Amino acid sequence: MTHSSLRPTKTRSRRHDNPSRWILGAACATLLLTSACTPASGSPDGQDGASEVSASALRTSGVSFKTVLGNRYVGAQNNGGGAVIATATSAQAWEKFTLDDINGGSLESGDTVFIIAGTGQYFQAANGGGSSLNAASANALGWETFRIVKQSGSGVIANGDIVGLQTVTTGHWVSAENGGGGTVFAYGGAFGSWEQLAISGLPSGPTTPPPTTTGTRVVGYLPNWYGSYASWVGRVDFAKLTHVNLAFALGDANGHLELAPSSDLATFVNAAHAKGVKVFPSLCGGGGDGRITPFYQPDKVDAFVDHIIDFVVSNNMDGIDVDVEAPDRMGTLYDTFIAKLIAKARPRGLPVTAAVAQWMQYGMSDTTLRSFDFITVMSYDNAGTWTGAGEHSSYAQAQTALTFYANKGVSKDKIVLGVPFYGYCWGNCGGQSSKYVLYKDILAKYPNAWNADWINADGAQYSYNGLATMRAKTTLGKQYGGIMIWELAGDQSTSSEQSLLRAIHGALQ
Structure with missing residues (x-):
């Protein structure tokens, strides 16, 4: 033609x-x-293709997110398996996660991540975003994939930085309604005050460059x-x-x-x-x-x-x-x-x-x-x-x-x-x-x-x-x-x- x-x-x-x-x-x-790219066999949520995490992916355990507006830590009920909430005033077991940076190297603004609760279950935005957030998935697929973005722009992310988590599938932002105190959703239309999270628990020493x-x-x-x-x-x-x-x-x-x-x-x-x-x-x-x-x-x-x-x-x-x-x-x-x-x-x-x-x-x-x-x-x-x-x-x-x-x-x-x-x-x-x-x-x-x-x-x-x-x-x-x-x-x-x-x-x- x-x-x-x-x-x-x-x-x-x-x-x-x-x-x-x-x-x-x-x-x-x-x-x-x-x-x-057909759905993974037995995938309960009907997502449209499995992600194969690269060999250079970097996992960091003990990472926490605290809402900027209400100073409440994001937590996974029962350490995983239930809803994601933002009620705690201190970071204990339910509020500490493993961050899987599938880009490898240093954690940088714009990187794609999975967030894993203590029981090994992944954060999941139902329907890819626009609804509730849970920590109940056994998959590492589209609905579990988030982009982590610094409020201040590009570069390596460090402890205390203000970040947002955006669903890769639909582009919604993880949002703690009223800045915390209840359930966390994945329906934010913009990176606003309800979506601002202070990150902590990252390694304090030098990180491996990408x-x-x-x-x-x-x-x-x-x-x-x-x-x-x-x-x-x-x-x-x-x-x-x-x-x-x-x-x-x-x-x-x-x-x-x-x-x-x-x-x-x-x-x-x-x-x-x-x-x-x-x-x-x-x-x-x-x-x-x-x-x-x-x-x-x-x-x-x-x-x-x-x-x-x-x-x-x-x-x-x-x-x-x-x-x-x-x-x-x-x-x-x-x-x-x-x-x-x-x-x-x-x-x-x-x-x-x-x-x-x-x-x-x-x-x-x-x-x-x-x-x-x-x-x-x-x-x-x-x-x-x-x-x-x-x-x-x-x-x-x-x-x-x-x-x-x-x-x-x-x-x-x-x-x-x-x-x-x-x-x-x-x-x-x-x-x-x-x-x-x-x-x-x-x-x-x-x-x-x-x-x-x-x-x-x-x-x-x-x-x-x-x-x-x-x-x-x-x-x-x-x-x-x-x-x-x-x-x-x-x-x-x-x-x-x-x-x-x-x-x-x-x-x-």
């Missing part, structure tokens, strides 16, 4: 001016997958409209990358992902893994929201998440990148989708990342933003075919974008700076008045283009990033979480001294 019906109406994202995105969709072959990728991330997107992925195995310089995001995976009519034939993916993934590079499918892309957002609906989202996990596992991939660029079609449904996706991905050791941009940030909550394993910031397209000539990706714009996301409470090491391997032409652009143009094509026409960011010649104006700006942005990105590239196909071979990827690699040394 082709993607011609997906031509976008908005014009602010990196993909919108690449016509081959829409006309060469035949490379995106149908890959129908059936969900492997596992990190050696060196700085270098994440390159590779679209499926430039030929088969197998054909790129000999052209992608894996030694200069840490991640490759394959673009774009879209849902068919039933929410099964389509990206490329499985044999094509296997050839590329195996080659990347042999060089120590991780491969993620990237969901959606600019203009692809019509093939993704319908599956956020409550009656479809669980199956859609299962299809995504199954696709990644079946194709031996390493995580999931979410690149939805339709803020008006995101909101609460998007937040719930991401929460459910993370809840099922992380226990399997699959990171979930997102491509983000300031112009569309209103489409997701700050809690969701901080929940990703890392974000890639699309710091480009400040000008394009939808505007007059101008700088589309300046160094100053990159500084502003990074500061914006740091001020949102995202840890600096989780903010990856996006850079362009393309530019825009205005004026005499080969029969067009403006167009998206790859860096290597600019260089082919103007061999000294590597030495500037702007060309004004032959009745045309070009805006792009040359080598000096790319090196400067890499130095800046190194102070954060690394560099992301849209798109690898836009570069010269790294054997050339004019290669942008070669410049990035050199600036990281």
